[in-house]
Amino acid sequence: MRKFFFFLLCGLLTGSAMAQLPPAATAWLHGARVAVSLGYDDTLDSQLDVALPALQRHGLKASFYLQLSSPVLQGRLAEWRQAARQGHELGNHSLFHQCAGSLPGHQWVSAARDLDSTMAAQMADQVLLGNAxxxxxxxxSERSYTVPCGDHMARDGDYLARIAPAFVGMKVGGGSGVTARAALQRRAVAVHAPVGLNGSELIALVRAAAAQGDMVNLTFHGVGGDYLSTSAAAHEELLAYLASHRDEYWTDTFRNIMRYVRAQEDADGHH
Structure with missing residues (x-):
């Protein structure tokens, strides 16, 4: 299935299609035609040990979505603070990473952290405490949020409306992570979590965004270790590609990209 998806993407880019693409209707910062958000979920050691040094080498900024109860946050707090000082975003990924245990593949969700048994108001309180x-x-003082597992139906309903005003942008999951600029909604942005792809396959994802959309969100978990992992070599190859094509791809924190979108909305009179 993974290979099928990869070749399907490559099919979009055959011949000299990339060279013949028309200019973007509304350019991003510095005239780039695609905005790229690189996210890293769940507060993992490999993100500090592998992903962050690679981002620094290539001069790229990314968003790290922290589960605030994680021992990796408590044990390596100074390093997370340093990442923020280097211009990376520390995003909100909730206190306890509640996901819906009733959904397929979610047998790992513990009873104490099951969104199915959590009230919407309780979940909202926890997420807002995470901002503090x-x-x-x-x-x-300004944040973005990535919904754990993409699950947002609590025991008594959807909790996202309760927290939306507190965030400049929110990622909710879904599809390839590519969003057309005209369809972009700041508090419901699609994100894709690649697992086990090689460097060429990762590059194909961002090239497909240039062919069919205006923004792409990729969210990693482990990089060169931990779980849901991407190899250090594949990650490095993607970063090198983005760094060498800065005129086409604006790679920045999700918060900065959403701030840019908000500023344009305000200029156009949309809220």
Whole structure:
């Protein structure tokens, strides 16, 4: 299935299609035709050990979505603070990473952290508390949020409407992570979590975004270790490609990209 998806993407890019693409209707910052958000979920050691140094080498900024109860946050707090000082975003990924245990493949969800048994108001309180905790870590007052597992139906309904005003942007999951600019909704942006792809396959994802959309969100978990992992070599190859094509791809934190979108909405009179 993975290979099928890869070759399907490559099929979009045959011949000299990339060279013949028309200019983007509305350019991103610095005239780039595609905005690329690289995210890293779940507060993992390999993100500090492998992903962050690679991002620094290539001069790229990314978003790290922290599960605030994680021992990797508590044990390596100074390093997360340093990442924020280097211009990376510390995003909100909730206190306890509640997902819906009733959904297929979610047998790992513990009863104490099951979204199915969590009230929407309780979940909202926890997420907003997460913002206060993140402010104590990095001093920032504006956040973005990635919904754990893409699940947002609590025991008594959807909790996202309760927290949306507190975030400049939210990722909710779905599809290839490619979003057309005209269809972009800041608090419901699609994101794709690649697992086990090689460098060429990762590059194909962002090239497909240039062919069929205006923004692509990729969210990694482990990089060169941990779980749902992408190899360090594949990750490095993607970063090298993005760094060498800065005129086409604006790679930045999700928060900065959403701020740019909000500024354009405000200029156009949309809220």
């Amino acid at each position: 905790m993140l402010h104590a870590i990095d001093g920032e």
